[in-house]
Amino acid sequence: MLLIALLSMAATVIVSFLGARVAAGLSKKLRENVFRKVVSFSSTEFEKFSTASLITRSTNDIQQIQMMMVMLLRIVFYAPILGVGGIIKVLNSDYSMGWIIVIAVGAILILVIVLFGVAIPKFKMIQKLVDQLNLVTREILSGIMVIRAFNTQKHEEKKFEKANWDLTKTNLFVTRTMSLMMPLMMLIMNAITLLIIWVGARQIDQGAMQVGNMMAFIQYAMQIIMSFLMISMVSIMLPRATVSAERIGEVLDAEISVKDLPNPQHFFSTQKGLIEFRDVSFRYPGAEEDVLSGISFSAQPGQTTAFIGSTGSGKTTLINLIPRFYDITGGQILINGIDIKKVSQHDLREKIGYVPQKAILFSGTIESNLVYGVESTTETELTKAAATAQAIDFIRSKEEGFAANISQGGANVSGGQKQRLSIGRALVKKPEIYIFDDSFSALDFKTEAALRKALREEKTDSTVLIVAQRISTIMNADQIIVLDEGKIVGKGKHHELMENCEVYQQIALSQLSREELA
Amino acid sequence: MSDANHNQNPVSGGTSNARPSEGRPMGRGPMGGGPMGGMHMGENAKDFKGTMKKLIDYLKPFLFSIFIVITLAIGSSVFSIAGPKILGKATTKIFEGLVGKVSGIPGAGVDFSYIENIILLLIGLYVVSALFSFTQGYIISGVAQKVSFNLRRDISEKINRLPLKYFDTKTHGEVLSRVTNDIDTVSQTLNQSMSQIITSVITIIGVLVMMFSISWLMTVAAILILPISMVLTAFVIKNSQKYFKQQQAFLGQVNGHVEEIFGGHLIMKAFNGEKRAVEAFDGLNDKLYRSAWKSQFLSGMMMPIMIFIGNLGFVLVSILGGWLAIKKTIEVGDILSFIQYVRQFTQPIAQVAQISNIIQSTAAAAERVFEFLEEDEEVSDTANPVSPQGIIGEVLFKNVHFGYRQDKIVVNNLNAVIKKQLNPLMPICLLRHCLMAMTWF
Numbered sequence A: 001m002l003l004i005a006l007l008s009m010a011a012t013v014i015v016s017f018l019g020a021r022v023a024a025g026l027s028k029k030l031r032e033n034v035f036r037k038v039v040s041f042s043s044t045e046f047e048k049f050s051t052a053s054l055i056t057r058s059t060n061d062i063q064q065i066q067m068m069m070v071m072l073l074r075i076v077f078y079a080p081i082l083g084v085g086g087i088i089k090v091l092n093s094d095y096s097m098g099w100i101i102v103i104a105v106g107a108i109l110i111l112v113i114v115l116f117g118v119a120i121p122k123f124k125m126i127q128k129l130v131d132q133l134n135l136v137t138r139e140i141l142s143g144i145m146v147i148r149a150f151n152t153q154k155h156e157e158k159k160f161e162k163a164n165w166d167l168t169k170t171n172l173f174v175t176r177t178m179s180l181m182m183p184l185m186m187l188i189m190n191a192i193t194l195l196i197i198w199v200g201a202r203q204i205d206q207g208a209m210q211v212g213n214m215m216a217f218i219q220y221a222m223q224i225i226m227s228f229l230m231i232s233m234v235s236i237m238l239p240r241a242t243v244s245a246e247r248i249g250e251v252l253d254a255e256i257s258v259k260d261l262p263n264p265q266h267f268f269s270t271q272k273g274l275i276e277f278r279d280v281s282f283r284y285p286g287a288e289e290d291v292l293s294g295i296s297f298s299a300q301p302g303q304t305t306a307f308i309g310s311t312g313s314g315k316t317t318l319i320n321l322i323p324r325f326y327d328i329t330g331g332q333i334l335i336n337g338i339d340i341k342k343v344s345q346h347d348l349r350e351k352i353g354y355v356p357q358k359a360i361l362f363s364g365t366i367e368s369n370l371v372y373g374v375e376s377t378t379e380t381e382l383t384k385a386a387a388t389a390q391a392i393d394f395i396r397s398k399e400e401g402f403a404a405n406i407s408q409g410g411a412n413v414s415g416g417q418k419q420r421l422s423i424g425r426a427l428v429k430k431p432e433i434y435i436f437d438d439s440f441s442a443l444d445f446k447t448e449a450a451l452r453k454a455l456r457e458e459k460t461d462s463t464v465l466i467v468a469q470r471i472s473t474i475m476n477a478d479q480i481i482v483l484d485e486g487k488i489v490g491k492g493k494h495h496e497l498m499e500n501c502e503v504y505q506q507i508a509l510s511q512l513s514r515e516e517l518a
Numbered sequence B: 001m002s003d004a005n006h007n008q009n010p011v012s013g014g015t016s017n018a019r020p021s022e023g024r025p026m027g028r029g030p031m032g033g034g035p036m037g038g039m040h041m042g043e044n045a046k047d048f049k050g051t052m053k054k055l056i057d058y059l060k061p062f063l064f065s066i067f068i069v070i071t072l073a074i075g076s077s078v079f080s081i082a083g084p085k086i087l088g089k090a091t092t093k094i095f096e097g098l099v100g101k102v103s104g105i106p107g108a109g110v111d112f113s114y115i116e117n118i119i120l121l122l123i124g125l126y127v128v129s130a131l132f133s134f135t136q137g138y139i140i141s142g143v144a145q146k147v148s149f150n151l152r153r154d155i156s157e158k159i160n161r162l163p164l165k166y167f168d169t170k171t172h173g174e175v176l177s178r179v180t181n182d183i184d185t186v187s188q189t190l191n192q193s194m195s196q197i198i199t200s201v202i203t204i205i206g207v208l209v210m211m212f213s214i215s216w217l218m219t220v221a222a223i224l225i226l227p228i229s230m231v232l233t234a235f236v237i238k239n240s241q242k243y244f245k246q247q248q249a250f251l252g253q254v255n256g257h258v259e260e261i262f263g264g265h266l267i268m269k270a271f272n273g274e275k276r277a278v279e280a281f282d283g284l285n286d287k288l289y290r291s292a293w294k295s296q297f298l299s300g301m302m303m304p305i306m307i308f309i310g311n312l313g314f315v316l317v318s319i320l321g322g323w324l325a326i327k328k329t330i331e332v333g334d335i336l337s338f339i340q341y342v343r344q345f346t347q348p349i350a351q352v353a354q355i356s357n358i359i360q361s362t363a364a365a366a367e368r369v370f371e372f373l374e375e376d377e378e379v380s381d382t383a384n385p386v387s388p389q390g391i392i393g394e395v396l397f398k399n400v401h402f403g404y405r406q407d408k409i410v411v412n413n414l415n416a417v418i419k420k421q422l423n424p425l426m427p428i429c430l431l432r433h434c435l436m437a438m439t440w441f
């Protein structure tokens, strides 16, 4: 008997070991696949799912599945062994008390189903109410200055009190319903034991059963009831995990819109960074009409091409087509004479130093952010890039210098500092093509002028594309392209546009006086 | 800067200290746990005693309810403990009847009316016990929920009294996490620990008494198993806690990395950072996997170990019981009762082993809540405020110093007078200006 007990423990330990390995391994693999997939997504897919939802899917949803899997493996292996073993024993002993077990299992199942039937809708509600409480608290926190200024504390507290009470009420209902579960379960088990003794006593009296067998029967019955209990609990929790599984499946099955050709071409090194747009049009996925149409121009190496236009005119959209964040819907974009769809995304992006409209930094150090685009660099080059980006002063002012910490999302540096580091990151890469999307907006005029001057001196043979709001930023560009509602309405140098482009004149006059513009 | 530094992977370099602002186990966003979520075990409160005192203060209004709960818990435990002993009597009667029949005593047989009575008595006992235990759960969850309600309300009122300075160093997520996660943990664990401590302790004592009343020899044998069981469970719990903590920490890092890369995917793509991101992710994911399976395995060991110990006890008791029954020291039914007691015995021991953990996590969560509630408050309005009447709407900035934190002054010695103007909208403009300026600074 001891041996059997030991063996059975060893078996369950092995099951638990394998179960843990399998569950953790599966979720590791799942996490890995989802991450790889999402990393290969283009902006289109990111917008389709929304970044926030992708984050939840790769974290919470996978965690849900992992937890479910642990439970499932542990119980799915264990419960049937327990249950089937018990049933076989009972059937073998054949004392026609099987019906008691049927009653027991039925009673337990009914209990579980009824309780969860009542509780599960409320569980979902709790989730919503917690969200609601979060929302109210968030509102109070983010509006704290206004609340203080207008003395509306009492009003906010009332709003909170209501959300708080709603949550408490529902929580109360659920916990109270659930506190029925254990006592009722114990009652059922005890009642079954009594029933077995009652029926068994008669059989024993008739000589159809022995006392020892009756005792054994009680044990088996308990075992079977337990296994059914476990199975029913799991099956009730299963739907929650399936929702998560579906959401993850959607990510894994998503079609990626920007893809490499099977045999991509390679750039020749004869020409450096010549960009040509040929009658390019573009429409955002799901949009009604084109945001860009009939865009044709070329940007020469060693020259600066600037884009200007009112907000929403499509500047960001246009330059985002060059690194293939989106694929164009009509026309052609060529770099060094090759259609950008025909080279690999990797090769294409190697050529580009991109500075986004909204600076993004990663957690790490100032240095790790600056060298993000390159394999290695030297200290002198790093310092030079930081100097050109007008970031060196504030880096030097930090105690740790280049090793200074950057927290997630760059929350611990100012907007302007973030932008300078973001520019520095592109400079360290030494690309053939620079894309500055409104990247000087958080800098003051003096810094901006110094930065432009430094850039001009540095980057003599690169192609520079600048999107700007300020006329002063681009006045000296070799070519200015004026966008209006997704179309090019002017192209040329500053003085040419001042003469023949009405949109440009309007923008210019709204910012500078006639004398300054001359 | 050394050369090695240049090759350092910026992503992994960063994620190893992701979210430095949070000094506690990560991966607990504002909605991490949820009502059904697991407890955050293994965190220790810095000032356990003080926190518990404060928590007890919150429980004071419910003293009467708690008293009732204790009474009910005692009642319910006593009844359920008495069950097996009485049941044993029935079994003995059956056995005696049988023996009598076999030995040919005329008219002998199982005494059904006696058994019937016992069974009816037991049904009554079990029903009352279930009722007690339900009422106890009902009251306790009421207390726990109301305590959390009060805690939440106090937090919301506290938010409005804290100086704005406080919110510069804390993220919204941290405050939110106290309102939801921490208070949830407090209420859940309060619920558990209150009813479990009482029931477990009473059960252990009661069962011991009953066991002794049946046979001291068998009881001693059963108790001998106790140390083994204690050592084993303590070992398992300690180790699984270690890996559980690790798992939570790595989970936080994986989630932080995911958030960062997905949020900055444009840069990741523009700078061909895919490979690097995936490599860093794989490293973290692997660490997570290692701690996750160990943590799950160890926590899964609990059940087989408890069952094994139960079986061990079962075997011992059966052998001893059989021998004693032959010697007529005990009755046959007593063996059944005793086996049931041994079964009842192991469960509360495992619970007691975990209760200290539960209380620890209650204290840890409660401490964070109280820390928040005890933050220095804004020096409220001056003792004798100047009446706003007769103020002609002139604002004077006199040697104003303003900084987000004491050690970092942003505005220094600002002197300015803002004169009253005839424009009636002026005060509002000013107000908006002030607000804007504050966010600027």
Ligand SMILES: Nc1ncnc2c1ncn2[C@@H]1O[C@H](COP(=O)(O)OP(=O)(O)OP(=O)(O)O)[C@@H](O)[C@H]1O
Pocket: A047, A284, A287, A291, A309, A310, A311, A312, A313, A314, A315, A316, A317, A318, A357, A438
């Ligand atoms: N991801 C998107 N999905 C759908 N429509 C978009 C998306 N991004 C931009 N648009 C739309 O495309 C148009 C051009 O936007 P774009 O961002 O290119 O403007 P912009 O010239 O860069 O403006 P700003 O100067 O404000 O940066 C706008 O009407 C905008 O609503």
Ligand SMILES: [Mg+2]
Pocket: A315, A316, A317, A357, A437, A438
């Ligand atoms: Mg833009």
